[in-house]
Amino acid sequence: MSLDMSPAALTRATPRLMRAEPLLTMRDISKTYGDVRALRHVDATVYPGEVMGIVGESGSGKSTLLRMMNLEDTPDSGDYTLRLPNRDDGNLFDLTRYERRMLCARHIGIVYQNPHLGLLMRHSSSGNVAERLLIAGERSFDVLRTKAREALDASEFPLSRMDARPIELSGGMQQRVQLAKAIALEPALLLLDEPTTGLDVSVQALVLDTLKRLQRDRKITMVLVSHDLGVIRTMADRVMVMRHGEVVEEGLADQVFQDPQHSYTQQLVHAKL
Amino acid sequence: MNSTPLLRVDGLTKTFRMYHLDSMLHAFEGVSFDLHEGEFLLLRGHNGAGKSTLLRTIWRSYLPVGGHVWYRSNHGEIDLANAADVDIALLRREEIGFVTQFLNARPRVAAQDIVAEPLLLAGTSQAEALEQARHWLDQFGVRPELWRAYPSTFSGGEQQKVNLARALILPQKLLLLDEPTASLDVGARAALVRRLSDLKGQGVAIIGVFHHPGDVAQLITREINLNTRVVADQSEEEDNVAL
Numbered sequence: 001m002s003l004d005m006s007p008a009a010l011t012r013a014t015p016r017l018m019r020a021e022p023l024l025t026m027r028d029i030s031k032t033y034g035d036v037r038a039l040r041h042v043d044a045t046v047y048p049g050e051v052m053g054i055v056g057e058s059g060s061g062k063s064t065l066l067r068m069m070n071l072e073d074t075p076d077s078g079d080y081t082l083r084l085p086n087r088d089d090g091n092l093f094d095l096t097r098y099e100r101r102m103l104c105a106r107h108i109g110i111v112y113q114n115p116h117l118g119l120l121m122r123h124s125s126s127g128n129v130a131e132r133l134l135i136a137g138e139r140s141f142d143v144l145r146t147k148a149r150e151a152l153d154a155s156e157f158p159l160s161r162m163d164a165r166p167i168e169l170s171g172g173m174q175q176r177v178q179l180a181k182a183i184a185l186e187p188a189l190l191l192l193d194e195p196t197t198g199l200d201v202s203v204q205a206l207v208l209d210t211l212k213r214l215q216r217d218r219k220i221t222m223v224l225v226s227h228d229l230g231v232i233r234t235m236a237d238r239v240m241v242m243r244h245g246e247v248v249e250e251g252l253a254d255q256v257f258q259d260p261q262h263s264y265t266q267q268l269v270h271a272k273l
Numbered sequence: 274m275n276s277t278p279l280l281r282v283d284g285l286t287k288t289f290r291m292y293h294l295d296s297m298l299h300a301f302e303g304v305s306f307d308l309h310e311g312e313f314l315l316l317r318g319h320n321g322a323g324k325s326t327l328l329r330t331i332w333r334s335y336l337p338v339g340g341h342v343w344y345r346s347n348h349g350e351i352d353l354a355n356a357a358d359v360d361i362a363l364l365r366r367e368e369i370g371f372v373t374q375f376l377n378a379r380p381r382v383a384a385q386d387i388v389a390e391p392l393l394l395a396g397t398s399q400a401e402a403l404e405q406a407r408h409w410l411d412q413f414g415v416r417p418e419l420w421r422a423y424p425s426t427f428s429g430g431e432q433q434k435v436n437l438a439r440a441l442i443l444p445q446k447l448l449l450l451d452e453p454t455a456s457l458d459v460g461a462r463a464a465l466v467r468r469l470s471d472l473k474g475q476g477v478a479i480i481g482v483f484h485h486p487g488d489v490a491q492l493i494t495r496e497i498n499l500n501t502r503v504v505a506d507q508s509e510e511e512d513n514v515a516l
Contacts, residue, residue, distance in 0.1 A: 017348040017360040047359050205380035212379065216393060234379055237362055252333060252358045259335040263292035270293065 021083055023048045023188060023221050029068060029078035031245075038064045039075060040245040046189075051215060051222045053236030053253060055229060055268065061245040062225045066193050069223060070110050071100040082107065084188055105135040109182025113194035115174035118181065121167040125152065125177045128166065132184045151180040154218075156210045172203035176210070183214065190214075192224045196231060208234055229268065233257055241265045277345065278307035279478045280331075280447060285340035285354065287323070287330050300326040303340070306497060310446075310476040313469075313492045315483065318499035324482040327499065328449045330354075331480070332371045333361045344369075344447070366394060370445040374433060374455040384410060384427075385420040388438045395443060409438035412468070414460045429456045437461070441468050448472065450481035454488050462488050 024046040031039040039061045046052045054062040067073050068080065071092060080092045084107055089095060095103065104110075112118045119128050129148035138144055152162050157176040166174045175195055182190055192211070196204040208231065214220055226232050232239060232253065239256045241249040241264065249262040260266045287300040301323035308314055316324040329335045331342055333353060342353035346368055351360060365371075379387070385406045392402035410420055413434040419427065424435045433456050441448075448469075454462050469492055473479060483489060 016357060017346060017351055017363055050359070050362070202381075209379065209381055216390070238358055250358075251336075252361060254334045255336060255358075258329070259289070261290075261336065266292050 020048050022046060023083055024069065024223075025079075025081045025083075026065075026068070027079045029065070029075045029080070031064060031068070031073070031075040037245050039068070042078075042242075042245070042247055044069075044240065044247075046221060046223060048188075048221055049215075049219045050237040051224055051235050053232035053239040054223065054225045054242060055227065055232050055239060056242035057227065057268075059244075060242040062242045063193055064245075065242070066110075066191050066223060066225050069189070070108055070191055071095070071104055082188065101135070105132060106185055107188045108191065109185075109187040109189070110191040111175065111178045111182050111193065111195045113197050115166060115171070115178055118178040119166045119174065122165055124163045124165055125157065125169070125180075126162040128177055129181045129184050132181050136185055147184060148180070151184040152177070154183060154214065155180040156206070170203070171199050172207060175199070175207055179207075179210065179214075183218070183220065186218065186220075188221060190220050190222045192222060192226075194226055195224070197226070197228070204231075211235065229257070241268065276309075278343075279310050279345050280308040281341070281343040282306050282308075282331070283341045283343065285327070285330060285342060286338050287326055287335060288338045300330075301499060304497075304499075305340075308447075308478050308480065310478050311473055312494045313473055313479045313481070313489070315481055315486055315489070315493045315496035316499060317486070317496055322499040324499055325451050328371070328451050328480060328482060332365075332369070332449055347446070368446040369449070370440055370443070370447070371449045372437060372440040372451065372453045374452045375436070380425060381423055383421045384415065384424050384435045387424060387435060388442060391439060391443045405442060406438065409442050410435065412464050413438050414458070414464065430458060430461070433457055434461050437465060437468075441465075441472070444472060444475060445477060448477055448479045450479065450483070452482055452484050455484055466492065 022045045024044065026042065026044040029039050029042040042065060044065065054065065056062045068075055074093050082089070082092060089103065092100070092103070110118065120131065126145065126148040129151050130144040133144050133147055138147070149159060149162060153159060155176045157173065157180055161169070166177055169177070196207050199207065211222070212235065215222055224232065224235055236253045239251060239253045240247050241256065241262065243264050249256060249260065249265045256265060257269055260269050283305050285304045286302045289298040289300060291298060304327060306314070316327060318324050326335060330337050331353060337354045340354060344351055344353050346364055353361065385403055388406035388410060389402035392405060393399065407420055415431060415434045415438070419431065424432050427435065437453060454465060457465065466489055469479065469489065473492055481489065486493070
């Protein structure tokens, strides 16, 4: 091929190279709780295999958006599609409660900041992982045990403690159980809501390293919400910056941090210690 | 070698808007040049002339405010200045490399794993990737006892060696170098020059900013002085082209 340097070529829109279609597409999502406009006309696109980071101050709408992605809530308006093999579910917000539960169990994993939201604290760690497999229809005890073991191992959870209850574990270990539960069925999409907030820095580094390894080896698509710019910078390929329920900036992670275009993003970046 | 340029920078302009100062900072304006496969272009200029900014604008860490960066990728022709973020990410994984003087070390990740990662992402087996990582760490003079250590505890020079080994382990089509020799000892500088010479010989196009350009003098085919905006061909000094 040769470069076409004609004036017409130079002024046309540059063509797209990436052949893959987005895995996740959200269009014009708005949500109001009482007088609070939590999300305002939010668009989001996430491509297969990438880590999309969402940053913003408390109340910016980032966790609300993540809950929408996990079909825990329905917006006042907007569409949400996931491009999954051999499925066409249309706008996921039109699904019934049961359909949503089944779709999430099989195709979407989530790790919450608060392990109490994601785990049954008085069941064994392996049982928590097996519960996800049971919802998806697995019934063989041996298979449940084997798959739970594999998921815990991939999450770098010590297998000698797989029968311990989460309530007996440290915060870092609880997050690993959540992670094992989230990846047990090899989801197309992994949602991470402040997964390292509250952990001490050495445990935080270990959890982030585990996530990075999972993303590299299993090509899991991730959406990571954090108010910690260091975490986002370490993990994300692309970043959305949210404020007052709106996306004020979106770009490659290094570009957003090195050359922020919006005044609010500049404030955020300059405020980082 | 292909006679059409690999890269055509056309009227590239970069301005930073600084909201907290309510002002604009003009980095450079209307920069144009062509780069062919196997060429080594040196960027010259005093501090603040915009050398590193130009590299980062081509790499797209910085967003240009005007102009084009036409690049002949394996997937097709594309304007890096206006390309979608996902396309830039794709090209960074497969074709375009960027070496800075700073290592972005992840906590608790060993030096050999940091270096091996680009190969693993490209689908190389774990064993092969680690073998090559150790080879390049050795080439740049990182002692074997450090290969499994965490680089966040290394000296600046050792970190830079790890950075170079990671950046140069995969041959790219276009390589952007931002003062890669800044904190290197003599042996590592020699290893870097050997690696760059090999890559150049394989047709890799290189644009570099060097604190001591003498380190790579024998590799340079052209240079741009961002103070005067003049492109000089090393083999034909009279054939200067005003930008």
